[in-house]
Amino acid sequence: IDGLCKLGRVEEAELLLEQMQQRQCFPNLVTYSTLLNGLCATGNVARAWFLLKEIVQLGYKPEAVSFNMLLNKLCKMNRINHAVELVKDMIEQGCSPDQVSHNILVDALCKSQEVENASGYLQLGGVFPPSVEAYTSLIHSLCKAGDYNEALALLDFMPSTGCLPNTITYNAMIDGLCKAAEVDKAHTVFQGMVKSGFTPDRITYNSLIDGFGKAGRVKEAEELLRLMQSNGLKPCTITYTSLISGLCLIRHVDKAVRTLRRMSSAGCSPDGITYTVLIDGLVKTGRFRSAEKLFMEMKMKSKRGCAPSVFTYSSLVKGYLRAGKPDRVLELLDEMLKRDCPPNIVTYNILIHGLVQEKQVDRAVWLLQEMEKQGCSPNIISYSSLIYGLCCALRLEEAYELLQNMLKVSARPPSPVTFTAIAEGM
């Protein structure tokens, strides 16, 4: 049953569970939990919940582990109300949430931009003192919210509560700093981590390599790659993809292509993301022939996880729009539909921007309506691009109307970019 679940073949696993009973071999709690986990992993939460209730009706008393599987999945799917309901269920059935349940809830609070609440919840403490996992969730989210100083303070503070950080905690901190464009601080934390006797893993290095790449400091990224290898860690697809991305950013696309070939011969195959990063870099430097070559290569390796994605198509569409090759753009759009890879909001935004650049504002106006019809609601970027176009064309009434419309329908507040665009356009 576990094997089938891990292969994603949950229906067969369910069937097998029934068959074993017919053969007088009765499942126990572990059997059920195994299936439950499979159902959760494949997103069948409704069936998972049903199974959980069934287990109870059969007279079993599931432990926290079983509830936690579903709890985690519900939280990850952002179905917080259901998660809360499950916790109530759990308590009603005489099963107290354990440390793992708490960790899952803290993480959910963190990820729903309720870091403050998560922190408060932790301090409430109750039965469980904050665990490493909880601290790691907090550090990760604080960084994401832009408050890396607070995260650093927390990392410092943890040991005083008797809870030492581990490699994962450090990884969260290092990655958070890298994403905040503070690679030097990240590197300092990295050194501190090593000094304190923690062993960096593949993820630690991947974060740093990506961070240095994004800062345009590829030399240092490459040094880290060597350091990683000398510490017995094998660079993986993500490592090389970050490196390639960094090379593309500083426009060293030839070296980026060579890196792609090098990784293949090092026994590490590029995936769809690797190709997309490289294609994007090539297109941005006008190297369409090389980009097309790789694009072909992707299609040939479609069955090996390299199929072109919306990301790939969007990169190409943007490139060809800029290069003034509308025919190729149309071909690509057509291909997207044929390959069951329909344009998404970013693709539409690229097209609107392209039309505005070409002074084809009427068609851009039409496209904004069209995307809505295709079930793709415009966002701030779509509106801002079009408003800019309308302002440039001195169609101020329409621009104003659109702005009102945007303010009405948009969940998020307008960005300063919108207003700069209006001012510039006018």
Added chain:
RNA sequence: ACUCAUAGAACAACCAC
């Protein structure tokens, strides 16, 4: 035996180049 935290890709204005 089963559950929790960390890593890679595409889009708008200006500025700078």
